[in-house]
Amino acid sequence: MSTAEILFLNNKAMEELGVTDMQAVINDVERVYVLKHQGDIIAPGKCVMRWGKTVEDENVMGRINAMPGYIGGEYDMAGIKWIGSGPMNFKKGLPRASVTIILNDPDTKLPVCIADGTAVSTMRTGASGGVAVRLLAKSDASVMTICGAGAQAPTQLEAALIARPSINTLYVYDIKMENAERFCESTMKKYPHIKAISTSDIEKATRESDIIDCVTLASEPFIKGEWLKKGAFVMNMADFEVDYDCVKKADKLVVDYWDSIKHRMISTVALMWKEGLVKDEDIHAELGEILSGDKPARENDDEIIYFNAVGAGISDIAVTTRCYKNAQKTGKGIKLPYWE
Ligand SMILES: NC(=O)c1ccc[n+]([C@@H]2O[C@H](COP(=O)([O-])OP(=O)(O)OC[C@H]3O[C@@H](n4cnc5c(N)ncnc54)[C@H](O)[C@@H]3O)[C@@H](O)[C@H]2O)c1
Incomplete structure (x- = not known):
């Protein structure tokens, strides 16, 4: 029998x-x-493997999600993202989310790489937000609010700034004010041209913002549609943070993967779909349709646009594949004998 190796x-x-x-x-x-x-x-x-019986249980006891997939094109790689979420990990000084990615050769189906995917996950979620900002935010967007100053917040901002370098004011809202303050401090160190303001007044922040980006663990909405100004871009990157009026008030509803959003059934637009308040045909586009030129992106500065992203393991597999191919060129990583 031949030997096989896994790159760690x-x-x-x-x-x-x-x-x-x-x-x-x-x-x-x-x-x-x-x-x-x-x-x-x-x-x-x-x-989704959940502990407990309700969303409230899950928010304390945690979950582990498995996201398998194959991605074609220049990537041509299969794999799985295995992501643990331990909400109480902070008590042990550990991050809430841990991510492991396994890549499998699409021909033999053998595992070829095991990678830490923690940065992959935050980077690709930030990048998804950045792609959405490029296509859907006002071209001169200058004020942004980020809700949730946790692991996702820095990459949400980094990618948004690539898409809209015009952003010069950042409001940060978090139920833990110290998290918001810490993020503002590090933001102003990294991007001295940005005025970062921690706030508990989410209404004022929302009313002033061109971009409102939600990456919290909230299961009760705290952003109201009546606060959205003309041209606002609302990013529902997590669960149930924005109320039904934010969706009703939007001129366009855009998503990353509609079937997955309905399957996960936890975000605002998914809950509205379940109640019959949003129909499949109300979804203007998935991002892939806009990027392929089949559907328009933002068409004027007045449109209010709502975006919901659930994420997909195939993005993590693509990013990890690029790193794996770089490792093969540079000899980085540790080779583990799988079958000797
Ligand atoms: N769409 C995607 O592709 C994608 C990918 C990864 C993570 N997420 C989601 O993003 C969210 C944030 O992830 P993270 O890794 O940054 O988590 P995290 O635990 O590191 O940070 C979450 C932050 O939100 C704050 N928060 C919690 N409840 C809040 C509330 N009700 N109001 C305001 N702030 C609140 C917390 O204090 C914390 O600072 C999670 O819901 C996660 O599932 C989405």
Whole structure:
């Protein structure tokens, strides 16, 4: 029998291989949206393993999600993202989310790489937000609000700034004010041209913002549609943070993957669909349709646009594949004998 090897890439190796190169990750994510639109992917639904019986239980006891997939095109790689969420980890000084990615050769189906995917996950979620901002936010957007100053917040901002360098004011809202303050401090150090303001007045922040980006763990909405100004772009990147009026008031509803959003059934637009308040035909586009030129992006400065992203393991597989291919060129990583 032949031998087989697995390449092990820890967080440090992934960093050296370009996982934190935001522009490269944006390119990966855009390609994934287009390949999905062209049907050159396989993406069975996300499998959610929850602890407890209710969303409230899950928010304390946690979950582990499995997201398998195959991505074609220049990537031509299969794999799975295995993501643990331990909401109480902070008590042990550990991050809430941990991500492991396994890549499998699409020909032999053998595993070829095990990688730490923690940065992959935050980078690709930031990049998804950045792609949406490029296509859907006002061209001169200058005021942004980020709700939820956790792990996702820095990459949401980084990618939004690539898409809209005109952003000069950032409101940060978090139920833990100290998280908002810490994020504002690090933002102003990293981007001295940005005025970052931690706030508990989410109404004022929303009323002033061109972009409202939600990455919290909230299961009760705290952003009201009546606060949205003309031209606002609302990013529902997590669960149930914006009320039904935000969706009703929007001129366009755009999503990353509509079937997955309905399957996950936790975001505002999904809950409205379940209640019959939103129909399939009310969804203006998935991002892949806009990137392929089949549907228009933002068409004027007055439109209010709502965007919901559930994310997909295929994006993580694409980013990890790029790093894996870089590792093969540079010899980085640790080779593990799988079958000897
Ligand atoms: N769409 C995607 O592709 C995608 C990908 C990854 C994560 N997410 C989602 O993004 C969210 C944030 O993830 P994270 O890794 O940054 O989590 P995190 O735990 O690191 O940070 C969450 C932050 O939100 C704050 N928060 C919690 N409840 C709040 C509320 N009701 N109001 C205001 N702030 C509140 C917390 O204090 C914390 O600072 C999660 O819901 C996660 O599932 C989405």
